[in-house]
Amino acid sequence: MIQERDKTETGRIAILLFNLGGPDGPDAVRPFLFNLFNDPAIIGAPALIRWAIATLISRRRAPFARQNYALMGGGSPLLPETQAQARALEADLAGRGMIVKAWPVMRYWHPFADRVAAEVKAWAPDRIVALPLYPQYSTSTSASSLKDWVKVARRAGLDVPTTTLCCYPRQPGLIRAHAELIAERWRQAETGGDGGPARPVRLLLSAHGLPKKIIERGDPYQWQVEQSCAAIVAALAPLIGRSGPDDLDWQVCYQSRVGPLEWIGPSTDAEVERAGRDGRALIVVPVAFVSEHVETLVELDIEYRELAEKAGAMPYYRVPTPSVHPAFIGGLGDLVVQGLDRLTASGGRPVAPDVAGTGCPASFSQCACRAARLSHA
Ligand SMILES: C=CC1=C(C)c2cc3[nH]c(cc4nc(cc5[nH]c(cc1n2)c(C)c5CCC(=O)O)C(CCC(=O)O)=C4C)c(C)c3C=C
Ligand SMILES: [Fe+2]
Numbered sequence: 001m002i003q004e005r006d007k008t009e010t011g012r013i014a015i016l017l018f019n020l021g022g023p024d025g026p027d028a029v030r031p032f033l034f035n036l037f038n039d040p041a042i043i044g045a046p047a048l049i050r051w052a053i054a055t056l057i058s059r060r061r062a063p064f065a066r067q068n069y070a071l072m073g074g075g076s077p078l079l080p081e082t083q084a085q086a087r088a089l090e091a092d093l094a095g096r097g098m099i100v101k102a103w104p105v106m107r108y109w110h111p112f113a114d115r116v117a118a119e120v121k122a123w124a125p126d127r128i129v130a131l132p133l134y135p136q137y138s139t140s141t142s143a144s145s146l147k148d149w150v151k152v153a154r155r156a157g158l159d160v161p162t163t164t165l166c167c168y169p170r171q172p173g174l175i176r177a178h179a180e181l182i183a184e185r186w187r188q189a190e191t192g193g194d195g196g197p198a199r200p201v202r203l204l205l206s207a208h209g210l211p212k213k214i215i216e217r218g219d220p221y222q223w224q225v226e227q228s229c230a231a232i233v234a235a236l237a238p239l240i241g242r243s244g245p246d247d248l249d250w251q252v253c254y255q256s257r258v259g260p261l262e263w264i265g266p267s268t269d270a271e272v273e274r275a276g277r278d279g280r281a282l283i284v285v286p287v288a289f290v291s292e293h294v295e296t297l298v299e300l301d302i303e304y305r306e307l308a309e310k311a312g313a314m315p316y317y318r319v320p321t322p323s324v325h326p327a328f329i330g331g332l333g334d335l336v337v338q339g340l341d342r343l344t345a346s347g348g349r350p351v352a353p354d355v356a357g358t359g360c361p362a363s364f365s366q367c368a369c370r371a372a373r374l375s376h377a
């Protein structure tokens with residue numbers, strides 16, 4: 001962990017934790033879906049056509065989505081989860097001698113960037129750290145949030161030196177949190193810990209999917225997801241007494257497909273069925289989410305579990321998201337410190353990309369690490 005700072009050296013630091021947002025009750029489901037599908041980063045059509053498509057899809061999808069949110073009490077737990085992460089990160093950095101305040105900034109439901117920008121301005125920070133809670137960068141998530149923030153902050157007159165992290169697919173704290181959380185389930189699964197017979201275990205590393213055409217445009221998301229998965233499996237192996245990744249049965253897959261386009265694969269549901277045919281028990285790990293919400297609590301815990309029961313891929317274990325795991329929060333703290341160091345080194349001016357040794361191949365032209373100010377770990 002990166003150690004204690006001098007308060008006077010770092011000043012007041014505002015940290016922005018970007019995430020997608022989720023409806024806070026049944027009435028919010030439709031406007032939330034409208035905001036999502038009306039984002040040019042999600043649907044790349046001209047504004048008027050996009051508005052019409054978003055109106056149509058949100059109207060059609062809302063009743064089905066409302067049923068899923070009803071299974072979690074009517075709304076998404078994403079904001080309370082992110083608030084808990086904000087408090088944990090503040091505590092971690094206060095423990096290193098820093099004066100910090102962290103704000104969740106949501107893209108498609110409250111708190112939106114404009115309200116947060118006003119609050120941040122009133123707090124009068126010396127510097128800002130923009131930190132997407134998406135470890136893997138995509139134009140559909142991190143880029144959308146960061147672009148929106150830049151526009152809103154400019155409108156609010158918030159002119160404060162800012163350092164922006166683009167992504168951290170192999171950040172050591174993130175990887176350790178995943179590996180430790182998986183290891184706990186692995187021991188249960190290998191011994192048939194649910195009372196059933198012990199069976200060979202397959203690890204499904206499941207990420208939110210994306211339309212294939214977004215990847216073809218140079219989005220690094222899938223490549224970064226694969227980077228995360230390889231690092232997680234390498235960190236897991238010694239924790240469960242295996243010699244390395246080749247000594248484990250594991251598979252990367254993609255969930256949550258929506259709409260008629262072709263998405264990247266293999267899909268998580270196809271992999272659950274294949275595990276059944278292969279006589280495997282399953283441990284499913286959400287690798288692109290860092291907190292609980294509808295895609296973990298409903299899709300993974302209910303829908304894919306039912307599929308696993310039908311397919312005979314049992315027992316089925318779902319590993320929790322990193323949430324406020326100390327290794328993950330410590331890793332975020334390290335990212336903040338590293339970002340501030342880069343800002344200091346640049347005299348508060350835009351920071352050059354820092355991709356040495358960790359950057360993605362040049363073919364991923366859309367990765368934000370190609371633009372000044374951004375870097376990834
Ligand atoms: C890695 C994170 C995410 C990526 C990439 C992503 C892309 C993406 N998502 C949709 C459509 C929907 N996503 C929905 C929910 C949702 N998505 C993410 C994360 C990523 N999305 C999260 C964290 C959540 C949960 C929010 C919550 O309310 O708890 C939904 C709404 C739920 C539903 O109706 O199924 C939609 C729709 C697209 C089209 C897309 C890429 C183009
Ligand atoms: Fe999504």
Ligand SMILES: [Fe+2]
Binds near residue numbers: 355369
């Ligand atoms: Fe990159």
